Amino acid sequence: MMRDAEPKVIRLQDYQVPNFQITKTELHFNLEPTETLVTSKLQFERNAKSENKSAALELHGQDIEIQSLKINGEELTDEQYQVNPESLTVFSVPDVFEFECVGKINPQENTSLEGLYKSRSMFCTQCEAEGFRKITYYLDRPDVMSEFTTTVEADKALYPILLSNGNPIEKGELDNNRHFVTWHDPHKKPAYLFALVAGDLSVLDDTFTTSSGRDVALKIFVEPKDLDKCDHAMTSLKNAMKWDEDVYGREYDLDIFMIVAVDDFNMGAMENKGLNIFNTSCVLAKAETTSDTGFQRVEAVVAHEYFHNWSGNRVTCRDWFQLSLKEGFTVFRDSEFSADMGSRTVKRVEDANVLRTLQFAEDAGPMAHPVQPPSFIEISNFYTLTIYEKGAEVVRMIHTLLGAETFRKGSDIYFAENDGTAATIDDFISAMSKASGKDFTQFMTWYRQAGTPVLNVADNYDAENQKYTLTFTQSCPDTPEAKSEDKKPYLIPVRLGLLGESGPLPLEISDLGISGVTDTVVEITESTQCIEFSNVSEKPVPSLLRSLSAPVKLQFDYSRDQLIKIMSNDEDGFNRWEASQQLCVQVIQELMSGRQSEQPVAVDPNLVAAFDRLLKDDNLDPAMVANMLSLPSESYLAELAEEIDVDAIHQCRAQLKKTLAEELCESFAQRWQKTPATVDYKADAEQIGLRSIRNMCLSYLVASGQEQWFGVAYEQFSSANNMTDQFSAMSALVHSDSELAESYASKALAEFYQQWSEEALVVNQWFGVQASKAHPNTLEQVKALMEHPAFTMKNPNKVRSVIGAFANNPVCFHAIDGSGYKFLADQIIELNALNPQIAARLLTPLTRWKKQTQQRQALMIEELKRIQSVADLSKDVYEVVSKSLV
Ligand code: 0A1
Numbered sequence: 001m002m003r004d005a006e007p008k009v010i011r012l013q014d015y016q017v018p019n020f021q022i023t024k025t026e027l028h029f030n031l032e033p034t035e036t037l038v039t040s041k042l043q044f045e046r047n048a049k050s051e052n053k054s055a056a057l058e059l060h061g062q063d064i065e066i067q068s069l070k071i072n073g074e075e076l077t078d079e080q081y082q083v084n085p086e087s088l089t090v091f092s093v094p095d096v097f098e099f100e101c102v103g104k105i106n107p108q109e110n111t112s113l114e115g116l117y118k119s120r121s122m123f124c125t126q127c128e129a130e131g132f133r134k135i136t137y138y139l140d141r142p143d144v145m146s147e148f149t150t151t152v153e154a155d156k157a158l159y160p161i162l163l164s165n166g167n168p169i170e171k172g173e174l175d176n177n178r179h180f181v182t183w184h185d186p187h188k189k190p191a192y193l194f195a196l197v198a199g200d201l202s203v204l205d206d207t208f209t210t211s212s213g214r215d216v217a218l219k220i221f222v223e224p225k226d227l228d229k230c231d232h233a234m235t236s237l238k239n240a241m242k243w244d245e246d247v248y249g250r251e252y253d254l255d256i257f258m259i260v261a262v263d264d265f266n267m268g269a270m271e272n273k274g275l276n277i278f279n280t281s282c283v284l285a286k287a288e289t290t291s292d293t294g295f296q297r298v299e300a301v302v303a304h305e306y307f308h309n310w311s312g313n314r315v316t317c318r319d320w321f322q323l324s325l326k327e328g329f330t331v332f333r334d335s336e337f338s339a340d341m342g343s344r345t346v347k348r349v350e351d352a353n354v355l356r357t358l359q360f361a362e363d364a365g366p367m368a369h370p371v372q373p374p375s376f377i378e379i380s381n382f383y384t385l386t387i388y389e390k391g392a393e394v395v396r397m398i399h400t401l402l403g404a405e406t407f408r409k410g411s412d413i414y415f416a417e418n419d420g421t422a423a424t425i426d427d428f429i430s431a432m433s434k435a436s437g438k439d440f441t442q443f444m445t446w447y448r449q450a451g452t453p454v455l456n457v458a459d460n461y462d463a464e465n466q467k468y469t470l471t472f473t474q475s476c477p478d479t480p481e482a483k484s485e486d487k488k489p490y491l492i493p494v495r496l497g498l499l500g501e502s503g504p505l506p507l508e509i510s511d512l513g514i515s516g517v518t519d520t521v522v523e524i525t526e527s528t529q530c531i532e533f534s535n536v537s538e539k540p541v542p543s544l545l546r547s548l549s550a551p552v553k554l555q556f557d558y559s560r561d562q563l564i565k566i567m568s569n570d571e572d573g574f575n576r577w578e579a580s581q582q583l584c585v586q587v588i589q590e591l592m593s594g595r596q597s598e599q600p601v602a603v604d605p606n607l608v609a610a611f612d613r614l615l616k617d618d619n620l621d622p623a624m625v626a627n628m629l630s631l632p633s634e635s636y637l638a639e640l641a642e643e644i645d646v647d648a649i650h651q652c653r654a655q656l657k658k659t660l661a662e663e664l665c666e667s668f669a670q671r672w673q674k675t676p677a678t679v680d681y682k683a684d685a686e687q688i689g690l691r692s693i694r695n696m697c698l699s700y701l702v703a704s705g706q707e708q709w710f711g712v713a714y715e716q717f718s719s720a721n722n723m724t725d726q727f728s729a730m731s732a733l734v735h736s737d738s739e740l741a742e743s744y745a746s747k748a749l750a751e752f753y754q755q756w757s758e759e760a761l762v763v764n765q766w767f768g769v770q771a772s773k774a775h776p777n778t779l780e781q782v783k784a785l786m787e788h789p790a791f792t793m794k795n796p797n798k799v800r801s802v803i804g805a806f807a808n809n810p811v812c813f814h815a816i817d818g819s820g821y822k823f824l825a826d827q828i829i830e831l832n833a834l835n836p837q838i839a840a841r842l843l844t845p846l847t848r849w850k851k852q853t854q855q856r857q858a859l860m861i862e863e864l865k866r867i868q869s870v871a872d873l874s875k876d877v878y879e880v881v882s883k884s885l886v
């Protein structure tokens with residue numbers, strides 16, 4: 001059965017200021033797992049800016065059992081109000097009044113993980129974007145900002161720790177072994193930044209002295225068993241606090257900053273004022289249980305949430321169409337922080353990989369939307385790679401165009417002008433424009449138009465006049481909201497240089513007044529535009545879009561020789577990596593055409609030779625060598641294809657890996673041997689680089705199929721003193737397609753589980769590696785894993801590591817009998833009832849049917865329709881399914 005009423009579309013153009021403001025919010029929680037009583041006392045005032053001076057009071061609220069409602073102390077009678085499934089209307093109210101509500105909610109049964117819910121033995125909250133309305137009736141919109149005072153009352157033995165935002169102002173004992181703590185947050189905030197935690201938690205304590213000399217208490221709360229995994233998060237937090245003072249002049253503004261780790265969480269973490277709540281996967285780390293990527297993720301997420309204290313909390317968003325105002329800017333901030341803490345080029349490569357495989361695919365799919373979306377049905381569906389990563393790229397372009405100093409001036413103006421308010425993307429741009437005098441009119445296209453622009457470049461060398469010309473042509477493909485021909489040209493900053501025979505050539509662009517440099521940024525603003533370089537003494541190789549200076553698809557017809565030249569000589573480390581990737585893409589595509597025409601081709605020996613030189617290069621940062629040796633992922637190759645042949649991509653990529661492994665076996669072995677295993681684990685750039693090159697070599701050596709290397713990998717697996725080395729070795733064995741490797745792999749998998757069965761996050765990794773194996777038996781294996789005692793559909797991390805990993809395992813998910821699609825659809829239908837946010841997110845791979853072969857398209861559409869026909873489809877799933885079937 002289809003749902004009877006179509007959910008409402010919310011539009012930016014319909015924005016209206018709120019009719020009321022809430023000056024003070026006083027909350028009292030009486031915590032009980034199935035019957036929590038929430039009493040709220042709200043001081044309302046009509047909003048002077050609202051045009052409707054006699055508007056009724058309309059509050060958001062969901063799944064709340066009303067016990068009592070009062071205005072100015074008088075109980076409301078039934079005729080005075082009306083309750084709907086998602087709102088409460090009080091028909092007639094004065095201009096200034098106190099509203100009191102007592103409501104009953106059931107945290108135990110709240111499996112959506114929005115609002116107040118239980119995670120294992122603890123109570124916690126998630127209010128962004130619209131979860132607060134599941135706690136109490138409220139104006140749950142970010143432009144209603146209020147001062148909160150919160151009293152949490154609970155059983156003292158079960159919940160000795162009671163937390164909320166701000167500073168603790170009172171605590172005490174109560175009858176029946178209960179106790180309470182009252183918290184006051186002096187900073188006005190929207191309800192989405194509210195948080196509450198209650199549990200039996202251990203704490204890691206530290207302090208930070210701010211630049212103006214104030215001491216801030218830092219606390220990380222975790223379950224007692226995890227107390228030994230908090231040090232890295234604490235160090236990251238202190239580094240982030242210092243960095244935000246140094247780079248942005250932003251000081252922390254409360255006496256206490258708290259982080260709590262919870263096991264059941266829909267996203268990575270949440271920036272609630274003074275009380276950040278984290279998915280355990282983004283806060284816990286120790287050498288034995290956490291890989292290098294895990295350590296880096298903790299550092300990045302801790303910093304991200306901390307940075308939100310200014311970009312998000314002090315200055316928040318007027319409405320959810322401004323989401324990228326806080327998210328894009330904060331991702332840009334955290335990625336610069338990570339670059340400063342580790343290796344800048346490596347960080348840029350990692351970010352570019354995410355952007356180009358995942359965000360570009362989103363921009364080409366049915367849910368494509370601008371960085372500022374014009375409409376949505378369910379805002380939870382818009383916490384996307386476009387809002388976060390593309391939004392960060394847009395801020396990065398502003399930084400590139402303005403330069404660090406002017407950008408900082410702009411950010412100071414932005415914070416000063418908007419402090420304590422709910423702002424818009426236009427406010428941010430206006431501050432940047434004031435700081436620089438730059439006109440951002442054309443630049444706004446980045447916020448308003450969806451789709452990844454294509455930047456085609458052609459060159460011409462006029463030897464006689466020593467002139468070199470680059471012709472740039474830009475276009476943007478069709479997306480759901482607009483046709484290609486109706487799209488406006490972007491302002492694209494292109495960082496570039498020219499390579500000559502013996503090094504970088506000096507750049508002279510007289511039209512732009514550029515001379516004497518070897519690296520510059522040109523602004524492409526027209527659909528077609530030429531840049532002319534003078535005094536160019538030889539035909540150069542252009543190094544374009546250095547550091548990925550704009551989130552576009554660059555097309556330039558590079559020869560392999562030119563790519564090899566950039567790969568070994570460019571000043572820009574990012575473009576050296578990029579050239580290695582393009583070279584591999586060309587070779588894999590050549591193998592694929594050979595496969596299609598049934599005329600097998602051999603791997604280009606030039607690539608083999610280039611990889612050999614890389615392996616022998618001792619001057620290059622080992623982490624970069626590892627990145628350059630890392631073949632483009634199957635999903636990136638799929639993103640580049642017009643029609644996706646998952647099997648051809650998988651096989652040709654594997655063939656290239658095997659060929660490189662066989663032909664360069666000796667070089668891989670030498671590099672592996674001469675790179676020492678790290679002894680005292682540190683998650684710093686140097687050690688991470690060493691482990692990555694060593695494990696990259698090992699993965700090739702295992703891919704060579706020679707049994708001796710299976711033994712070596714198994715030995716590394718058993719003797720490793722850190723998770724990076726242990727897991728890389730096991731993963732290489734699991735992903736080997738050699739039958740001989742199977743016994744090593746299954747032994748490792750069994751021992752791994754034995755060793756780590758008590759560590760939930762490690763077990764998730766164990767789930768994930770098995771669900772991502774390209775093997776005909778994987779679906780059966782995944783079904784078996786779902787019966788494993790450690791698996792539960794109620795925990796998002798488990799769901800992601802088994803079902804999510806499978807849905808992103810291209811060959812198995814796209815099995816030609818449709819079994820992968822059917823399996824995923826079944827899980828979505830189950831999750832739709834349990835946790836709509838996770839259901840909608842997990843659905844993504846099924847919605848990307850347009851580029852699949854016809855046979856697969858039909859099977860995918862059939863499953864999407866089956867999901868669409870489910871009764872009680874959540875708004876979340878409804879929006880994604882219906883948009884993907886247009
Ligand atoms: N604002 C958080 C992410 C977040 C968003 C939504 C959530 O629930 C729907 C939870 C967390 C961040 O950017 O880190």
Ligand code: ZN
Pocket residue numbers: 304308326327330
């Ligand atoms: Zn964020």
